[in-house]
Amino acid sequence: MKYFLSVLIMCFFALSCQSQKSVSTASTEKISPTDERPKLVVGIVVDQMRFDYLTRFYSKYGEGGFKRMMNEGFNCRNNHFNYVPTYTGPGHASVFTGTTPKYHGIMGNDWYDKESKSMVYCAGDSTVQSVGVDSYEGQMSPHRMKTTSFADENRLFSQMQGKTIGISIKDRGAVLPAGHTANAAYWFYGKDKGYFISSTFYMNSLPKWVDDFNNSGKAESYLKPWNTLYDIETYKESGIDLNNFEGGFRGKETAAFPYDLKSLKSQNGEYDILKSTPYGNSIVADFAIAALEGEQLGQDKITDVLTVSFSSTDYVGHNFGVNSKEIEDTYIRLDKDLERFFNTLDSKVGKGNYTVFLTADHAAVEVPSYLKSLKIPAGYIDSRDLKSRLTEFLNSAFGSEEIIENISNNQVFLDHAKLKVLGLNLEEVQTSIVSEMINYPNIDKVYTATTMSTAEFNAGVEALLQKGFNQKKSGDILYVYDPSFISYGPKGSTHGSGLNYDTHVPLLFFGKGIKHGETYKRTEITDIAPTMSALLGFSFPNGAIGQPLEFVFD
Incomplete structure (x- = not known):
């Protein structure tokens, strides 16, 4: 009897072990957390984008840009900045760190430093040197930003194997989002070159693919006439073309279409004129596409991060105002740039292998002189x-x-x-x-x-x-x-306040791990970085105060 009981117990133990082994084997056969992560996360910031640009120009957009993000992804319709001042430097820092100037320390684009008794620039760093050009414009780094970005946390989590690349027309739009541990950040040096440059914070010389891009003549190809993409008479979503509320370019009497950029460039900073046209966004899209190939982003199971800031929207807004034909045309053209960028992601990284979010670093006020003409206090x-x-x-x-x-x-x-x-x-x-x-x-x-x-x-x-x-x-x-x-000139728009016209910006997610939907719940700019950290399964940026938006997850 004792022998029979012993055999029975042993059989039960063996079956139990086998059952546990089967469960263990089954669990390992499921998709691992690494496989569940996107191969590439793309963080897009559209500089000075008001939320209502999504709705005002909706009928002019194609199916593959903004509409694709809305139709396939998740639209947070009541997304706001939760601090003042709403400027580019703190905006980019807050999007990617999940916190505010109170903690990340980027107080503005420039601010008065009480220790040195002087104005300092948010990305300026005299301890580094320019790479790609012999001037101070490359002396940039994120050293004034006190906290980590979610890109930094991805680098730490992956033992520095996941890449981070930051790209923008503006140095601060490339440097601050990419964080402290980025492999590279590149920004546009106009003037007599039309090059993308960097700093010794990241590298001692530009990679071959960047040199090849700079020498391709791409910037020069955009020195061409800027006219509306479609018949200007169909641009019903913006004000009249010729008015008293727009700045324009030196060398042209009126701020009205068309603009011959090649003839105007000598009086408007040479290649710098591209920054104030939709072609500045186009060359950023070109460069981001080149970076996908040059850096082999999203080509393995270790998540890479690409940050892209489209800054020409800000230059155009400052110059022409938020109700101009120029701003409408700029967004119609940006929509097409986004479409070809997303198509490239589909082909090079693969549908379902990448995740994208799109937001803005601030919005902008209607031109006060225009508001006054309508008897609105301004x-x-x-x-x-x-x-x-x-x-x-x-x-x-x-x-x-x-x-x-x-x-x-x-x-x-x-x-x-x-x-x-x-x-x-x-x-x-x-x-x-x-x-x-x-x-x-x-x-x-x-x-x-x-x-x-x-x-x-x-x-x-x-x-x-x-x-x-x-x-x-x-x-x-x-x-x-x-x-x-x-506190600004009488023409063009600006930003900086805590009012809705400056705080209400788009927030779109789409791609791997994101469901289709929308919400009118209030979301805040500091929620973005924790949301991406939660999606990727690692620690929030060390100063983050936002919360993951779990309702966007699939």
Whole structure:
């Protein structure tokens, strides 16, 4: 009997082990987490893209660009920036780090540095040298960005095997998204060259495929007439072509189609003129396609990251405004550039093997002079007059205007050492300036750094200011203009505020791991990086404050 029980137990144990082995074998035969990841993630930023460009120009788009992303992917229709200031540098940094200037430290495109007592540039780095050109334009790196990007986390997760390449017309649009560990970042040097360049932060010489591209004559091929792609009479989604609200190009009397770029280039920075036309986006698409082949991106099971920033939309918007024929034509042409880029991804990486997201670094305001013509409250702030009035007040109240070190980016920086010499209390001076400035025309709100550091705001522009406030880097006073009032010229558009016209931007996902759908739930720009980290199965960027948008996953 004991023998029989022993045999029975042994048989049961053997069957149990076999069952566990079968389960184990079955689990290993399933798709592994590595196989579930896309071979390539492409992060696209369209500089100065308002959300309503998706809807306004929808009928003009083809099926393979913006519409493909909407029809095959997921559309977040209520996506916003959750901080001030809405500029290019902090915008790109926030998209890819999942956090705000409060943490990543990119305070603007340029900002006043309280340590060096000088203005600094978000991507500027005097410790590196230019690669591809003999000038300062290549002295760039992400060293001022304090946190990691999701591309950095991909590199760390893959033991530095997954590649990261950043591409843009603008240096900051290439450098900041690619992060600290990127294999390369490339940006466009116009002037007399029309080349893509880099810095010694990444390499000591350009790869052969980049040299080949630069020597191909591609930039020169775009020095041609810019006319509307379709009959201008069909451009019903924008204002009249000839008006008083647009800048235009030097050498041409009117800001109206067509533009002969070859004849205008000598008065508009040579190849730099391409930046302010849709052809600047086209050459970025050309270069991104060349990078797919040159860097063999997405050709193995280890995920690569390609960041592409289309910046010419911003130059065109600043020059001609958000209601111009020029901006409409620029987006119609960008749609076609996206289509051929996606088609190339299909052929080189393979449908179902890559994931793409598309968003913007900020949006833009309607030209205030145009709004005024329609009796909508809008206008312009004279920053020189503001400084003059504030200086007069300081002389009267404290006997010295020298207590101000700098005024920039809607902030006042005080000289703390001078305050001590004069025996003045910092908080009392701050409060006095707030009480003074709030009475200035078209100044809507004014706050002290002390308030930003000690109070907690959960809504309104105050909360946006606080997420953009960095205790070590921000000024002593922060001020906000009235809606649609800007410190800018009377022609063209700009951005920077916390109002919907600057914060509401597209957010589209499509490709591997993304389902088809849309939402009107509020999403925020800082949710993008955690979403991509969750899709790829690794740690969020180290300063990320956003949350994964789990409803976009398939």
